[in-house]
Amino acid sequence: xxxLHNKISAVSLLDSITVSTTQTITDIDLAGCxxxxxxxxxxxxxxxxxxxxxxxxxxxxxxxDGTTYTAVEDADMLGVSSITSGTILTIDATDEDNALYSFxxxxxxxxxxxxxxxxxxxxxxxxx
Numbered sequence: 001x002x003x004l005h006n007k008i009s010a011v012s013l014l015d016s017i018t019v020s021t022t023q024t025i026t027d028i029d030l031a032g033c034x035x036x037x038x039x040x041x042x043x044x045x046x047x048x049x050x051x052x053x054x055x056x057x058x059x060x061x062x063x064x065d066g067t068t069y070t071a072v073e074d075a076d077m078l079g080v081s082s083i084t085s086g087t088i089l090t091i092d093a094t095d096e097d098n099a100l101y102s103f104x105x106x107x108x109x110x111x112x113x114x115x116x117x118x119x120x121x122x123x124x125x126x127x128x
Contacts, residue, residue: 008037013114016127019056020047021118025128027066028112030105036112040101042091043125054120055092059085062109069113076107097124 013025030036040058048054061069062076071086080088080103088103090096105112114128 012127014126014128016041016125018043018046018123018125019116019118020121020123023114023116023118025114028114029066030110030112034108035104035106038103038105038114038128040089040103041127042097042099042101044098045091045094045122045124047122047124048120050092050094050097050122051120052092054122055090055118056122056124057087057091057117057119058089059115059117060088060103060105061086061113061115062105062107063111063113064109066111069111072105072107076105078104078106091124 013028014023028036038060060072060077062072063069072083072088074081074083077083077088089101
């Protein structure tokens with residue numbers, strides 16, 4: 001029987017808020033799991049307009065101990081490639097907001113950390 005529903009647990013890491021400053025979500029504990037799926041629900045930007053000067057960049061790092069984090073690499077992830085310095089998502093154009101992004105982590109470390117770094121002026125509802 002096909003049954004994904006009973007094999008996963010959903011946990012909200014960032015409740016729906018309007019983001020205008022850098023956000024850090026740390027010590028995402030994957031104890032008892034061998035992977036996870038990250039869903040980034042990004043709303044419509046109401047800032048000055050998305051561009052290379054007005055953007056948010058999401059970096060994912062992993063850790064064995066929850067203290068020392070290193071940037072994830074292509075081999076750690078599903079649904080994204082050409083990862084540089086842990087960057088799994090950059091939203092810097094109007095065709096990239098108001099969307100749902102999904103990434104799978106299969107790196108095998110116990111802890112994850114997500115940092116969404118804001119450059120310039122944005123005002124964007126989102127949840128993770």
